[in-house]
Amino acid sequence: QVQLVESGGGLVQTGGSLRLSCAGAGGQFSTYGMGWFRQAPGKEREFVAAIRWSGGRTYYADSVKGRGTISRDNVKNMVYVQMNSLKPEDTAVYYCAASASGYAGRRHGEYDYWGQGTQVTVSS
Numbered sequence: 001q002v003q004l005v006e007s008g009g010g011l012v013q014t015g016g017s018l019r020l021s022c023a024g025a026g027g028q029f030s031t032y033g034m035g036w037f038r039q040a041p042g043k044e045r046e047f048v049a050a051i052r053w054s055g056g057r058t059y060y061a062d063s064v065k066g067r068g069t070i071s072r073d074n075v076k077n078m079v080y081v082q083m084n085s086l087k088p089e090d091t092a093v094y095y096c097a098a099s100a101s102g103y104a105g106r107r108h109g110e111y112d113y114w115g116q117g118t119q120v121t122v123s124s
Helices: none
Strands: 003-007 012-013 019-025 032-040 046-051 058-060 069-075 078-084 092-099 118-123
Touching: 019 032, 019 092, 019 118, 032 069, 032 078, 046 069, 046 078, 046 118, 058 069
Parallel strands: 012 118
Antiparallel strands: 003 019, 019 078, 032 046, 032 092, 046 058, 069 078, 092 118
């Protein structure tokens, strides 16, 4: 089992950037597929980005494609998502998730472990 802790959220102006980090502890972090999801108030949790266990394949939601970059460091047990050109509609709690299968799906049901989330607020 792996424990996930997100950090890096905060308040940023429209057009700004943030890098969210997720630290993994325990388990076989380097073998997990990792994903980022977000949930805005009153909305369902939605996929943001994902990366396979090796880092060789990445996937993005259309809403962040071209503005987001997911990466991982299996030595440090970390996964990151760099978000640029932020918009007010990016405001949400961002969650890190791990999939024991090693793949990187777009559905939250494919993930086995979740962090507590970090708040991102983009002001207009």
